[in-house]
Amino acid sequence: MAETHVSAVLLPRARAARTHFPWGGAAAAFLPLIVIVLVAVLAPLIAPHDPEKTVADTRLAPSGEFWFGTDSVGMDVFSRVVFGARIAVRFGITVAVCATAIGILVGTFIGLSERSRGIQSALGGALNRVSDYIVAIPDIILAIVVVGIMGASDLSLLIAIVLTLVQAPIKLTRMEVLRVRNEAYLEAAELGGESRARAAFVHVIPNSIGPAMRNMPLIFGNCVIILASLGFIGVGVNAPTPEWGYMISSGLSDLMLGEWWETVFPAVFVFLSVLGIAYSSRAIPRVWPRIAAAFSTPSKKRKNLA
Amino acid sequence: MSWYQRNKWWMVRVMRLPVDVFVFATLAFFLIRLLPGDPVSVALATINQPKTPELEHNLRIQMGLDGSVWDQLLRFWGNLLHGSLGTSLDTHLPVTREVLDRLPATIEIIMLGLGGAFVVTMVLGFLYIRFANEGLRRFIRLTTGFATSVPVFVVAIFGILVFYVILGWLPAPLGRVASGQSLPLVTGFPLLDEVLTGNFADLGQTLLRYVLPVGAMILTYTPNLLTQFVGGLDRELAQTATRFQVAAGASRQWIYFSVMRRSVSSVVVIFGLFFGSLIGGAVTIESLFGFGGLGQLGIRAVSTADFPTLQGFMIIIVVFCLVMFVAVDLVNMWLDPRRRPGVSSEES
Numbered sequence: 001m002a003e004t005h006v007s008a009v010l011l012p013r014a015r016a017a018r019t020h021f022p023w024g025g026a027a028a029a030f031l032p033l034i035v036i037v038l039v040a041v042l043a044p045l046i047a048p049h050d051p052e053k054t055v056a057d058t059r060l061a062p063s064g065e066f067w068f069g070t071d072s073v074g075m076d077v078f079s080r081v082v083f084g085a086r087i088a089v090r091f092g093i094t095v096a097v098c099a100t101a102i103g104i105l106v107g108t109f110i111g112l113s114e115r116s117r118g119i120q121s122a123l124g125g126a127l128n129r130v131s132d133y134i135v136a137i138p139d140i141i142l143a144i145v146v147v148g149i150m151g152a153s154d155l156s157l158l159i160a161i162v163l164t165l166v167q168a169p170i171k172l173t174r175m176e177v178l179r180v181r182n183e184a185y186l187e188a189a190e191l192g193g194e195s196r197a198r199a200a201f202v203h204v205i206p207n208s209i210g211p212a213m214r215n216m217p218l219i220f221g222n223c224v225i226i227l228a229s230l231g232f233i234g235v236g237v238n239a240p241t242p243e244w245g246y247m248i249s250s251g252l253s254d255l256m257l258g259e260w261w262e263t264v265f266p267a268v269f270v271f272l273s274v275l276g277i278a279y280s281s282r283a284i285p286r287v288w289p290r291i292a293a294a295f296s297t298p299s300k301k302r303k304n305l306a
Numbered sequence: 307m308s309w310y311q312r313n314k315w316w317m318v319r320v321m322r323l324p325v326d327v328f329v330f331a332t333l334a335f336f337l338i339r340l341l342p343g344d345p346v347s348v349a350l351a352t353i354n355q356p357k358t359p360e361l362e363h364n365l366r367i368q369m370g371l372d373g374s375v376w377d378q379l380l381r382f383w384g385n386l387l388h389g390s391l392g393t394s395l396d397t398h399l400p401v402t403r404e405v406l407d408r409l410p411a412t413i414e415i416i417m418l419g420l421g422g423a424f425v426v427t428m429v430l431g432f433l434y435i436r437f438a439n440e441g442l443r444r445f446i447r448l449t450t451g452f453a454t455s456v457p458v459f460v461v462a463i464f465g466i467l468v469f470y471v472i473l474g475w476l477p478a479p480l481g482r483v484a485s486g487q488s489l490p491l492v493t494g495f496p497l498l499d500e501v502l503t504g505n506f507a508d509l510g511q512t513l514l515r516y517v518l519p520v521g522a523m524i525l526t527y528t529p530n531l532l533t534q535f536v537g538g539l540d541r542e543l544a545q546t547a548t549r550f551q552v553a554a555g556a557s558r559q560w561i562y563f564s565v566m567r568r569s570v571s572s573v574v575v576i577f578g579l580f581f582g583s584l585i586g587g588a589v590t591i592e593s594l595f596g597f598g599g600l601g602q603l604g605i606r607a608v609s610t611a612d613f614p615t616l617q618g619f620m621i622i623i624v625v626f627c628l629v630m631f632v633a634v635d636l637v638n639m640w641l642d643p644r645r646r647p648g649v650s651s652e653e654s
Contacts, residue, residue, distance in 0.1 A: 222455070
């Protein structure tokens, strides 16, 4: 965001051209994410049957009524797959928000404490080292251990996944803070007698959250992957829950007998959603400067008028 | 330069390993104890016995969770120095043995998958610089576009569907050998053991059963390595060093070798970064193909709430990762002396 301000100042004539909101680019970048979230939100409307109840005979092949067939206990695979998106999105958004928020706070603390002395510096350094070591733990292994110790529940899954995915926003924010903390406005705030905590929240965090925010779709995607992998090996999700990984593994024995629909449809959905989110998480940072420019220029004008 | 000065770069790196292991084990100790929830009550919930205070107390002692945290830490460090990480509550075997018995088979799968991906990356990278064919280059760039982290088990399931269910070319994904047979055990690496004991019929079977899992790993990991490699090749081809070699009339082979050597270090870095997700991927692959191994141990420990096994499981796997990181660093420093500590170059 700082870059766009600079360029807007340096190129006053280009400003008019920049203010157009890049509709096409933004729509293409956000489309996969929006589709997945829509499927999740509208799951009760899309799904024709209850995802956790037996609605027909077992192992029916895909047909007009049961688009994706039924599974080994007679639940509708299509409804389960659609509701699976709901679970993936619920976890994905919760984890992305939690990990980014915690990561920004911890990363800012680490970044700011690297210049200070005494106990804060020691604490910041220690946190930084701890984060380095946690990165070394394979994500699935860490999740297995956390779930094993806390017992299988949504909370333990959440803690397990946040713990592995929070490290990236910590590192990204720390790098940004190290850059931002030498800016003149921080010095001005310090000379103006603002407390350091206030300076951190008012000046440092708003100017250093960019990379961590743009990392959110990536966290979302990784969360979907980890959740599906854990469900697949049977850790963390309990029996009738329509979770994609768990559906894939529970349909495996039928896949061997040629009844492919129980396994293949959830696998296709995992595949498509992961590819879609990965595409979004690469496309959004590319269009982001233009979106930010479109938003920031009018607001600047308003400020100038006031 | 003395011998010490010439070899300082790798000795310093290797010597840091034990410190890292110690610090990490201590960190894991605290991390596990800081988690909300009590492993004793989770374990009690899995036991079909009336819950008496004695039972709980005994369980706490077995888990090493009695006394204050500092008592536990001292005991933990003492055991660590003797190379012990406690005893499994489930099988009453030492945790180190439980994990180390299964680690070689997992390493074998990882090495085959990763090694295969590396070879494919090198071949495609060589084709990329050898032939200026635009179609080929576009194909290779398209491949790198798939550099995402589609879970490897999903790729493997499509493989099973096509090659086992539909075509019937490959055997069922149910273990390393046909059911009823058992593997010879010498080193713990299944392929190596079969060669060592001269079981070539089994070796063929195992190789056939490795086609799908290893193929899925190669398909999943090649694009990620290739992205780095092609990026490095593009960068290094344009460098003055390359132009100088061309101008100086170096042979084509030498220029290819030089460009690839300079670009490969970014691939090696990705190796290190990927290692964690590889172990995770290997766990799901083992579970899918019925290979037993580390994943099975982890899942069993979760279902029986086997606290010492979980703790030891994590520590040993991370120690293995740390060893791999050292190897990656050393290979990188060997390939590219500019990365050695204390070496200055015009770029740094």
